[in-house]
Amino acid sequence: MPSQSFDIVIIGGGAAGIAVAASIIRRTKALSIAIIEPADTHSYQPGWTLVGAGIFKPDSTIRPMANVMPAGCKWIKQAVVNFQPQQNLVELDDARLIGYQALIVAPGLKLHFAGIEGLEDTLGKNGVTSNYLYNLAPYTWQLTRSLSSGTAIFTQSPVSIKCTGAAQKAMYLSCDWWQQKGKLAKLDVQFHNASGALFNVAEFVPQLQKTVAKYGIDMRLNSQLVKVDGPNQMAYFNQLKDGQVVDQISQKFDLLHVCPPQIGLEFMQNQLITDTNGWLKVDPETLQNPDYANIFGAGDCINTSNAKTTAAARKQAPVVAENVLAYIHHQALPTGYDGYGACPLTVSRTHILLAEFGYDGKLLPSFPKWLIKATKPSRIAWWLKASAMPLIYWHLMLKGREWLLKTIDRTN
Template identity: 45%
Template sequence: MSQSRHHQIVIIGAGSGGTSVAASLLRQRAGLDVAIIEPRDVHYYQPAFTLVGGGTYALEDTIRPQADTLPKDATWIRSAVRQLVPEQRQVLLEDESRISYDYLVVAPGIELNWGAIEGLEDALGKNGVCSNYAPELATYTWTCLDNFTGGRALFTQPSTPIKCAGAPQKIAYLAAHHLQKRNLRGDATVDFYNGMGALFSVPDFVPYLNQVAEGYGIGVHLSHNLVKVDGERKVATFEVKDGEGQTRQIEETYDLLHVTPPQRAPGFVRDSSLANEGGWLSVDQHTLQNAQYPEIFSLGDASSLPTSKTAAAVRKQFPVVVKNLLAQLDGRELTARYDGYTSCPLVTAYGKVILAEFIYGGVVTPTLPLSPFKQSRFYWVVKKYLLPPFYWRYMLKGKEGDIAHKPRT
């Protein structure tokens, strides 16, 4: 027989968003009954996966036990959500039990859809096919790069929304730089195949990124979407869109293939009445509250927020969810607003980063009075050495102190 339990606030997913919300709620109001549903027993610091793939960060340092990162006063329900039943204020779990709630925060992240590319699942993890999008495959990226003695290195980005839209090109830059340092440039080519029509979603950054790619001699192929991998023959097939919207397929041989998989909202979100037309959990882009069910909030990669999906975005979203949820709980007006802030440390070399920070509408909004377009040694230090402890000790602990970002003058 299925069991049923009730918690005042139920959070789905103990990643960047869910853990920060839980910690902040309990920090601000001790005694709240907060339960967090999460099947995984470890928490990954995913932003460092790029550095793991580049051989400059240990995978072990990206991992902490879930039990150490979750707030002590939250109840951890170690299961996965299978279905949302908002009309009954319930969620159904994989083990058939039901959890009812007064308030729900949905933060299950994004689903990696490896199966959408024919042959990819069989090809991954061997014969030079790697990906920074899964921890064990990120270490294989470095194995491939370090053992690369020449030939064709291909890097792909799909046409779907993805988490950290800069990550597919960051690893291409690290690879090119690594080959340059090993004097392999004459024997090796690096190509970036992007299913999107531009190198980056914010036009202001594109000329600077084009310069970086050109500097390395990286071939940039836009509107090229990876659809098939033949791991035995080492052939990648791309669907190419021309100016008139016609598509054709081309085949490219490779010696190294770094794949960023197509991504989508988790199935239980896509299948629910709370999904928008793209499948994402529908919330107001400023209050982060669902329009039909005011007791439901969402943040992070699974949400409908029309901004680039990053932990840096979650950093600015979680205080808004917490303030507005507490206001809703108290019967007060919701006053906290999210402006779409997100940031992507675009690693352009070992030791160099362009820090892209922007809000809704692609307005560039740096936090510090430094050029947002310059490759910076300082931002490399921030990315590699300062942000990880900030994440573990500050953000995941629900601490909200902040330096305001501002539009450029």
């Protein structure tokens, strides 16, 4: 028996969970809604790239979770450990069962640092850092400022990873700093990317190649970080061809910035509603689970092919809100998601290439060409990322104010 039941239960109070809750509440206040979220703090993770470049203060990227919980939602401060979709129940880590009429799954993903041998022991010391962790982004900046010569390595894991461009962004921001300080020529900067392409949407690659050439970066594609020896500052890479390991190389480093492998969270593994990788199964357009019509998903946890970004969650929120309400009212699902995601690639400390695209790499620019050219870096895109986006996040997205959001109309 459930200890409590709600019309709608949302798992996760991150970017997606809060945005969906706020979007539902904007549409109706007649339903009981609970958000299950164990953390005290809510993070604006896109800001961590700029923390790693010394541009944002770390504390500007976080807020107390209580401050972002939409009024009218019950916050259950626990973690979900199991699903019982046949009984419309989720199980909490204190063994309580929570019942629902509709469930929205949005707990994000797992940063799998343990998937690289030796990495966890050396994170935060020996020159090993990652902007993927709040407490380490300041270390990236500390290392960038102190490095004058030697080897700086930036790595990127195989997809699916959140914000595919995060490794490159950290690298270009550091390179621009070193160039300004006259240190870049004394540094060997390497980019080891497990993928076979610099970026997964071809239209953005030429501009990124120019950036790589401008900073003299040694680009190694199909090179996957597999082991780190922190005390000796050695990194080990598998060399891949057609997904198979053909060689292994080692490299001494002075700075190592790691984009970790990313997988479905532990409690998402081996569930009726998830795939073999622990991602929530959803229809890519309606974001509804194909087996349980009362379960929807949003954010990094879903098995769609879009770029896992806050920008994607912002676009998914009204789709899930509309569709879950339609489900509750026994109506056809009215809206669809086009796979929109955005990756603001910080090619320097003043310019951004705003990569906006949907399913199958279709370019989906939000702005007219005269304002922001889809494939060219611009100062205005930098302003958008550094000044406007945090405000849009805290004051619009997390409040259910759906500015500049087009969804697919499925009613025709």
